[in-house]
Amino acid sequence: VVAETRRLVYKVLKNSYVEKLMLTGPCTFNLFLVMERLKEVVVVNLDTPFFDDNCNYWKSRSDDRGLHRAGLCCVHIGSVYENCPNLERFMGVEIGSVIHKQSFNKWNTRIKKRFYEHYLQQGGSKEMKAWAKTRWYSRRPVVPKEIGYDRPFNW
Numbered sequence: 001v002v003a004e005t006r007r008l009v010y011k012v013l014k015n016s017y018v019e020k021l022m023l024t025g026p027c028t029f030n031l032f033l034v035m036e037r038l039k040e041v042v043v044v045n046l047d048t049p050f051f052d053d054n055c056n057y058w059k060s061r062s063d064d065r066g067l068h069r070a071g072l073c074c075v076h077i078g079s080v081y082e083n084c085p086n087l088e089r090f091m092g093v094e095i096g097s098v099i100h101k102q103s104f105n106k107w108n109t110r111i112k113k114r115f116y117e118h119y120l121q122q123g124g125s126k127e128m129k130a131w132a133k134t135r136w137y138s139r140r141p142v143v144p145k146e147i148g149y150d151r152p153f154n155w
Contacts, residue, residue, distance in 0.1 A: 025074045027056050032079035032143045040089040043074045069135050071115045078141040093118045104140050
């Protein structure tokens, strides 16, 4: 699966038992989570020797690769809306108090503010609008309904 990092292929991880997920992978891994008991997601070692220490997220500019895109690198935060209702922490950002029983746009606005604050704490210097344009998503990601071997591929 790690060899499939340069194509925009969504990988869905579905489980009803996992409460803490720790993973390592490149920024372009595109993992979507569907886990009802999940409480914490930790992405570790994005800067291993196999992956360089710069963010290599899709279409990122060379001058904007110093900090990883928390919420987008490796695992897409938008996929957890309504799919991981018990999630409390995502890549070090506290999101447990943001409820899922509101519209996606309201949920996304509240989550975006928390990830922007995380970006500033890591040393980021962009204003909120510029940050959101280059380091956040604008549309709700569609989690594929058919997963596993029965999933149709569009080559």
